[in-house]
Amino acid sequence: MINLQLKASFNTSNEPFVVRLFDNRRLNEQLENDPSNAYFTSIKNDELICTSQFGKFTIYINEGINLHNDVVICYPTKGIIDRFFRSDSRHNTILFTEKCDERCVMCSQPPKEIDNTWRFPLFEEALLLVKENSVIGISGGEPTLYKKQLLDMIEAVSHKRPDISYHILSNCQHLVKEDIQRLETIQKKTTITWGIPLYATSSEQHDLIVGKPGAFNRLIDNLFILASTGATIELRTVLTGLNAVELPKLAMFISNHIPFISIWAIMAMEPIGFAKANREKVFFDHTIFPHPLNSALDICEIRNVNVTLYNFPRCTIAEKNRKYCAQSISDWKNKFIPECNGCIEKNSCSGFFEWYNKKWSWEGIQKITN
Amino acid sequence: MSDFLSNKYSPFRFRELSNHILVTNEIGDFDVFPTDILERFFNDQLTNDEVNQFKNLSIIFDNDSKWRLSSLLRRVRKETESTQRKINYIMLIPTLRCDLSCSYCQVSRAPVNSKGFDWTDSHLAKFESFIEQLELDHVKIEFQGGEPTLRTDLLKKIIQITEKHSTSSEFVVCSNLTTITPEIEELYERDDLVISTSIDGSISTMTENRTSSDDISQQIFNNFQYILKKYGPSKISALPTITEAQIDNPKQLLDIYVDLGFQSIFLRPVNYMGFARKQHRTLSQQVERWNNFYTRSLDLIKDINKTQYFDEFYTSLVIRKIFSKEPNGFVDFRSPSRFLNDTCVIDFDGEIYPSDEARMLSRIRHIDLSVGNLESGINEDKLSVLNDGGINQFHEDCIHCAYMPHCGIDIIDDISRYKRFDVIKQETWFCNKQLFLFDFIFSKVITKDKEWLDLFLRWMKRSTTPSNAYDLFL
Numbered sequence: 001m002i003n004l005q006l007k008a009s010f011n012t013s014n015e016p017f018v019v020r021l022f023d024n025r026r027l028n029e030q031l032e033n034d035p036s037n038a039y040f041t042s043i044k045n046d047e048l049i050c051t052s053q054f055g056k057f058t059i060y061i062n063e064g065i066n067l068h069n070d071v072v073i074c075y076p077t078k079g080i081i082d083r084f085f086r087s088d089s090r091h092n093t094i095l096f097t098e099k100c101d102e103r104c105v106m107c108s109q110p111p112k113e114i115d116n117t118w119r120f121p122l123f124e125e126a127l128l129l130v131k132e133n134s135v136i137g138i139s140g141g142e143p144t145l146y147k148k149q150l151l152d153m154i155e156a157v158s159h160k161r162p163d164i165s166y167h168i169l170s171n172c173q174h175l176v177k178e179d180i181q182r183l184e185t186i187q188k189k190t191t192i193t194w195g196i197p198l199y200a201t202s203s204e205q206h207d208l209i210v211g212k213p214g215a216f217n218r219l220i221d222n223l224f225i226l227a228s229t230g231a232t233i234e235l236r237t238v239l240t241g242l243n244a245v246e247l248p249k250l251a252m253f254i255s256n257h258i259p260f261i262s263i264w265a266i267m268a269m270e271p272i273g274f275a276k277a278n279r280e281k282v283f284f285d286h287t288i289f290p291h292p293l294n295s296a297l298d299i300c301e302i303r304n305v306n307v308t309l310y311n312f313p314r315c316t317i318a319e320k321n322r323k324y325c326a327q328s329i330s331d332w333k334n335k336f337i338p339e340c341n342g343c344i345e346k347n348s349c350s351g352f353f354e355w356y357n358k359k360w361s362w363e364g365i366q367k368i369t370n
Numbered sequence: 371m372s373d374f375l376s377n378k379y380s381p382f383r384f385r386e387l388s389n390h391i392l393v394t395n396e397i398g399d400f401d402v403f404p405t406d407i408l409e410r411f412f413n414d415q416l417t418n419d420e421v422n423q424f425k426n427l428s429i430i431f432d433n434d435s436k437w438r439l440s441s442l443l444r445r446v447r448k449e450t451e452s453t454q455r456k457i458n459y460i461m462l463i464p465t466l467r468c469d470l471s472c473s474y475c476q477v478s479r480a481p482v483n484s485k486g487f488d489w490t491d492s493h494l495a496k497f498e499s500f501i502e503q504l505e506l507d508h509v510k511i512e513f514q515g516g517e518p519t520l521r522t523d524l525l526k527k528i529i530q531i532t533e534k535h536s537t538s539s540e541f542v543v544c545s546n547l548t549t550i551t552p553e554i555e556e557l558y559e560r561d562d563l564v565i566s567t568s569i570d571g572s573i574s575t576m577t578e579n580r581t582s583s584d585d586i587s588q589q590i591f592n593n594f595q596y597i598l599k600k601y602g603p604s605k606i607s608a609l610p611t612i613t614e615a616q617i618d619n620p621k622q623l624l625d626i627y628v629d630l631g632f633q634s635i636f637l638r639p640v641n642y643m644g645f646a647r648k649q650h651r652t653l654s655q656q657v658e659r660w661n662n663f664y665t666r667s668l669d670l671i672k673d674i675n676k677t678q679y680f681d682e683f684y685t686s687l688v689i690r691k692i693f694s695k696e697p698n699g700f701v702d703f704r705s706p707s708r709f710l711n712d713t714c715v716i717d718f719d720g721e722i723y724p725s726d727e728a729r730m731l732s733r734i735r736h737i738d739l740s741v742g743n744l745e746s747g748i749n750e751d752k753l754s755v756l757n758d759g760g761i762n763q764f765h766e767d768c769i770h771c772a773y774m775p776h777c778g779i780d781i782i783d784d785i786s787r788y789k790r791f792d793v794i795k796q797e798t799w800f801c802n803k804q805l806f807l808f809d810f811i812f813s814k815v816i817t818k819d820k821e822w823l824d825l826f827l828r829w830m831k832r833s834t835t836p837s838n839a840y841d842l843f844l
Contacts, residue, residue: 220437248841257441298839
């Protein structure tokens with residue numbers, strides 16, 4: 001697992017600041033005097049000494065870690081830096097807020113009532129420094145609880161950095177018709193993919209899973225609003241014991257009512273957070289009972305719904321359906337287990353979540369050898 | 371809109387079938403209920419489960435799920451809204467002459483040595499300016515006849531012109547396959563060209579229906595095998611026309627298609643057009659006889675599928691429309707018909723028709739269904755008269771039919787048989803043929819006939835890989 005936060009000591013003022021780390025051993029005349037950069041020239045005893053316009057600071061690192069071109073937010077009073085943007089990763093995500101109005105029974109990142117709004121200006125500053133053509137995830141909590149600030153940020157950044165695209169994870173509860181024009185304007189400048197969870201075909205079931213009465217109907221209402229802005233929508237369904245049997249019905253529902261989505265992601269659960277506490281309720285072994293998943297995939301093929309499988313190790317999926325498996329688990333939280341040794345599909349496999357353990361083991365896990 | 375949203379119900383349709391009531395909504399979603407459902411529906415005696423079934427069909431609305439109405443409206447609009455003309459399929463008749471004289475020839479072909487039935491240089495020039503203003507993207511050109519291979523020189527020129535005025539193109543030559551000269555073969559060698567031919571059954575059937583000579587019939591089979599061997603099965607397809615010669619023996623016809631290596635057959639009744647009006651008069655009015663033949667054939671096809679993939683083109687087209695929601699471009703089977711929206715037929719004399727059947731009818735001066743010509747372009751006024759009749763969604767005989775959302779409308783067939791298209795639809799050949807097929811399909815769904823449903827799934831997936839996507843049905 002990659003550490004997204006590193007310890008540091010600061011010889012700067014106490015105000016948080018944003019810099020891009022630059023390895024001065026890589027000579028690049030263009031960037032050499034960029035005030036956005038913090039330059040480091042050498043690593044001694046796992047200490048990285050950086051010089052920036054804000055003063056000097058030292059990052060304590062593990063061996064082998066490459067911070068060149070990373071964008072970091074520095075918190076001098078806490079003695080830490082956040083690796084806001086890792087330049088060698090495709091999985092850079094802003095935890096926009098930890099507040100949420102839903103309580104999903106399998107939430108991997110349980111919400112916290114913490115006021116994060118003071119960080120928003122730092123996020124905006126940091127976005128301006130990321131590598132060209134980056135895709136930035138925005139997650140939470142529920143980012144659209146601060147819809148205005150979120151859209152303000154994206155719009156402001158889009159003027160200087162139209163090359164950045166976003167993947168926003170949202171429960172889609174907070175859009176209103178009045179947002180349509182604004183979203184249209186922003187989406188003309190910037191590519192946004194909306195990752196939106198839908199777990200069932202009825203309010204009874206969906207609302208139960210997300211722990212919010214009325215969530216289902218509002219979600220579908222708002223999907224129509226969002227779609228009318230020309231948005232790219234990635235519908236997400238985490239497979240749990242509460243909705244697994246319903247999956248084929250969900251496939252029908254999507255193809256009938258919301259075929260305008262760009263992709264439907266069926267996702268294996270992250271065994272952490274609330275999922276851990278609710279294991280009895282939410283654990284589902286699709287290798288013992290593969291019918292609903294296979295049937296849903298068939299329906300998607302027949303009904304022309306673009307479907308993909310996230311977080312499913314390839315060996316747990318019927319061979320004919322492995323074409324749907326994406327290498328989806330973020331680089332900083334995936335791993336392989338002893339059973340993977342000698343598997344010929346390891347290179348194209350998503351692997352397992354860092355927090356995967358025997359308690360969550362699927363029966364069908366075994367290396368693929370032919 | 372707010373008034374609209376206060377509606378509690380949307381229109382629905384029903385039909386009694388297999389001891390149940392089949393209910394369909396405006397767009398064709400369906401569910402099955404006990405036979406007393408209508409009485410209870412209107413007396414407010416539905417069970418909670420039944421209320422939910424009707425809600426899921428977007429027939430009953432509640433205040434909490436207004437999106438259901440938006441969804442229904444979106445789907446209906448998508449199905450019926452007029453789209454801009456974008457021609458992608460053109461059928462051409464470079465010559466009406468033919469070296470055969472089939473008993474049912476629906477275009478009343480011209481004798482092989484007659485004059486004045488071929489395109490001239492002036493037709494070619496007009497064709498070029500006609501397709502130039504169509505601004506074609508990808509286009510498929512089908513050469514019909516007559517026998518188009520009598521004029522390979524014209525075919526070559528037309529191909530050249532098409533390639534010049536489209537972004538990409540493909541070609542189909544509909545040939546009787548009596549002859550393959552080196553000039554014809556040169557055309558067949560093109561990768562973007564396929565051949566379609568007529569095979570009605572055995573040598574004797576071919577002789578009776580088409581050639582009047584066993585030698586010519588044999589030659590056709592030889593040529594067919596030659597093409598198949600040299601170019602593979604994707605190069606050539608065949609269509610039967612079902613006359614008295616085969617209607618009592620579907621097995622023989624199907625065996626021949628299986629033996630020839632086909633994975634599909636389009637069981638097509640002889641139309642009431644052209645020479646067929648005289649020579650197959652009785653048969654082309656006996657829809658029960660057709661339906662009987664069709665069911666027998668489908669049963670046989672089910673058996674064929676025990677060892678290989680094999681579909682009946684029309685049934686699988688209908689299956690895909692109902693359950694896969696696949697849009698279909700079949701101009702005789704869609705509603706709105708949208709004549710000349712994506713396809714047109716250009717005859718040997720430069721007249722433009724909305725479908726091949728419309729050309730056939732006009733040819734015998736039954737009615738003039740041409741909607742323009744290469745010279746003066748498309749006659750939009752006349753076209754809109756036809757298009758107004760080609761919508762079952764507003765047709766008084768169709769709007770109460772449970773199958774309306776799945777069905778089409780075929781006013782050309784109506785005109786051919788009854789000389790008008792304002793006849794009572796329930797009495798027409800088309801309606802009875804369609805009703806019969808829909809009843810057949812939905813009775814399998816209602817009785818959960820696994821053997822048939824598995825076959826339907828194969829046809830939807832176009833493969834023999836087993837599937838358990840039964841939620842597509844109920």
